[in-house]
Amino acid sequence: MRSISGIGETAVHVADLERSLGFYQGLFKFKKIAGDERFAALRVTPEQVFLLFKRNATLEPVHTPGGIIPPHHSEGQLHFGFTIPAAEWSAWHQHLTHHNIAIESEVNWAPGVRSLYFRDPDDHLVELATPGLWGDE
Numbered sequence: 001m002r003s004i005s006g007i008g009e010t011a012v013h014v015a016d017l018e019r020s021l022g023f024y025q026g027l028f029k030f031k032k033i034a035g036d037e038r039f040a041a042l043r044v045t046p047e048q049v050f051l052l053f054k055r056n057a058t059l060e061p062v063h064t065p066g067g068i069i070p071p072h073h074s075e076g077q078l079h080f081g082f083t084i085p086a087a088e089w090s091a092w093h094q095h096l097t098h099h100n101i102a103i104e105s106e107v108n109w110a111p112g113v114r115s116l117y118f119r120d121p122d123d124h125l126v127e128l129a130t131p132g133l134w135g136d137e
Contacts, residue, residue: 009041011051013058013074014122020052023121027099028082044082081127086112092128109133 014020021040024030030042030050038057042050055073062069084092096103096118104125105117113132120126 006047008047009049009051010080011053011072011074012078012080012120012122012124013053013055014120015055016121017052017054019121024050024052027095027101077123077125079125079127081115081129081133083133084128084130086114086130089114089116089130092116 017037017040021032021035021042024042025032028042028044030044032040033043033049034041038054040052042052044050053072058072061071093103093116096116101118103116103118105115107115107117109115110132113130115127115129115133117125117127
């Protein structure tokens with residue numbers, strides 16, 4: 001069987017690309033590595049990219065020199081999570097508060113395993129979770 005080495009990219013659709021880009025770059029310091037009027041690609045880790053697509057801007061195929069990107073779209077409040085080191089829990093809590101971001105919920109899953117939940121400008125549910133949420137990490 002072939003193996004998967006990770007999630008290379010995750011995408012959300014947003015109403016205002018510049019507003020969302022400012023939110024994610026300001027909060028997480030993600031570096032923009034590509035983009036145009038329709039999308040922005042942000043580097044999360046060396047192997048992972050977070051994509052912001054302007055809502056309704058991906059309904060048609062996109063022709064690239066290497067092939068065609070099929071149309072895609074999403075609506076509503078999506079959920080995604082980023083992992084954080086357990087030792088940085090309090091620092092992240094303070095960082096969100098400093099940026100006037102309301103923490104919607106905090107969950108203690110198991111000893112030392114916790115999640116913080118908050119909303120982005122498009123009402124997507126963002127989670128920051130410490131290691132161990134889904135078992136051995």
